[in-house]
Amino acid sequence: MRLEKCWFCSSTVYPGHGIQFVRNDAKIFHFCRSKCHKNFKMKRNPRKVKWTKAYRRLHGKDMTQDSTFEFERKRNRPERYDRNLAENTLKAIKKIDKIRSDRASDHIKNRLKTGKVQRQKEARKQLELGIHLVKAPLALAQDSSLCLPKIKDNVSQAQTEENQPMEE
């Protein structure tokens, strides 16, 4: 029994799932489900189909280079069964899996950081411009204690304590 990777989306194909297609030059294509199989029959290039791992790796959406990938190489020589080895391997698989998924999610978080900062800036700008929709200008002028919250900046950390937060 061997866990293969789907040729189209790169997910693991477990036994009992999917179809294997053998081309005339004896190259075998494994598919995890009919969605991938049908896309293949349509001659779609997985590197151009947004939801596949191939696309995500190619366009830097997912982590590509990491030392944890070295553990999951394809090995063609069967190992002689050794109870200790099997036990240690199982423990290692769990640990490596956790590390790899943590690193992958960190990669994505870092990638999305710049967008988050940008969106916060834009939201702040919008609030400044449209403050008259939130609080009447007259009320703003009368109650000078009300004002916009400062951006939590490392530089201006001291200033945030002085200004009171804005009412909703």
Added chain:
Amino acid sequence: MIQPQTHLNVADNSGARELMCIRVIGASNRRYAHIGDVIVAVIKEAVPNTPLERSEVIKAEIVRTRKELKRDNGMIIRYDDNVAVIIDQEGNPKGTRIFGAIARELRQLNFTKIVSLAPEVL
């Protein structure tokens, strides 16, 4: 799912290029032939200057089909075309070489000669 009138390619060097199925060997009203079944076929296209000629009726053994082959372990295999190997009455292949991949099922069905000649058994 090979039935009469189905055209099949030939995977050996017996001299035929294309066969047309005439009959599925088995029960009297047997509809379809799959990988591992014997069919009676007529040669539609042959390589010139070989012992086999066009419009000769011969027996063939199906080795690859476009219809999926289901295995007991849940594996499903589909090939790219419908291909047969020409055999004689005993089940020995007429050619000396086989081209392309062969399904493992043929070994259980006593077509050992075909399996041994095959470049790849899947």
